Amino acid sequence: MTSAQEVNRPRWESEDAYPELSVTLREALSEVIDPEIGFNIVQLGLIRNVIISEDKTIINMILTTPFCPYGPAIIDAARQKAEAALERPTEVELGMEMWDFSMMEEGLGSDWGLF
Numbered sequence: 001m002t003s004a005q006e007v008n009r010p011r012w013e014s015e016d017a018y019p020e021l022s023v024t025l026r027e028a029l030s031e032v033i034d035p036e037i038g039f040n041i042v043q044l045g046l047i048r049n050v051i052i053s054e055d056k057t058i059i060n061m062i063l064t065t066p067f068c069p070y071g072p073a074i075i076d077a078a079r080q081k082a083e084a085a086l087e088r089p090t091e092v093e094l095g096m097e098m099w100d101f102s103m104m105e106e107g108l109g110s111d112w113g114l115f
Helices: 019-029 071-086
Strands: 047-052 057-061 090-094
Touching (some): 057 071
Parallel strands (some): 057 090
Antiparallel strands (some): 047 057
């Protein structure tokens, strides 16, 4: 069953092949907070896709702005959390998709008066 908060979240490729590891990874990545916005990178919809294999993990993510001053720290924190949670090397690929408020989990925008 899909919760209301997951309605806007993109489905990761890893959820079909490794559903349990995907849950573990989502929990770990939820600890990475965007310091300017105050929400975690999963809530913000910054994690666009995840591919898990036996020997590595690839995370495709975006940033809220192309020149986010915290971008390098957020990317590195996501990589470290994933490696610790999944116990395998992780690569973070930065996507070119532009982030917007509609990518946030349902209900988060209301905190900002957007929805």
